[in-house]
Amino acid sequence: MSAAPAEDVVRRWESEQQRLRLQLLDHDTESWQQNPDFSGLQRVGGVDLSFIKGDDVNACAQLVVLSFPDMELLYEDSRMVTLTAPYVAGFLAFRETPFLLEALQRLQENQPELLPQVVLVDGNGLFHDREFGLACHLGVLSGLPCVGVAKNLLQVQGVNKSQEHQSQIAALQKGGDSFPLTAASGKVLGKALRSSDKSVKPVYVSVGHKISLDTAVRLTHACCRYRVPEPIRQADCRSREYLRQHFPAADA
DNA sequence: GCGACAG
């Protein structure tokens, strides 16, 4: 039972995306981003929201900070939140960003020395209909470098699951291999990345804020033990674990 | 009616 989103709300959201997009930086702004081995990078953040099965309003908002390059847990924050905005394709940020921002602000106030130097976000950045997905939204509002990593291909601006796309995937030989996701305009909006030797299905990486696409892809690969980069995977696992502990299933 | 639809 999901009601169609009111169109005036969607129009407001579109103009908000357009306004915030003016502040987006799609190039490397940090010194560690230039180094071949990312020396100077010590903390990578990951964020996610997990839901209880029958409930799309109450969720666990999760922030983790991992060490780089070892991917060891430095900080963890799980918080039950009540969502207000519905999920509308293309407007995920309006549903999730407020709670991810709050988590970052709590960290800023309590242990600013643990603030991540870059955040990996579950979802798209510039690879988006209006080139302003969740990772861009969180990046601009937090001021932190952000990378969008989506587990599924969003079909935007002429990019789709064509035979050509499938064969490009088949041509990815090893972890770290990638190919560009090019819009009808010719602009490269993101890259499909084979994140590890073992996984065949790629992840879709795009710029969120304060990082270039090539650096974003390189960093994502450096954070992968499994298909999903460790900061996002940890945020996902730990928020689900939190729900299991605090809201045990009725049949368990 | 059918396919798409980040999470």
Place this chain on the structure above:
DNA sequence: ATCTTGTCGC
């Protein structure tokens, strides 16, 4: 996001 077990392979 969530609905969901076993199975094949290293």
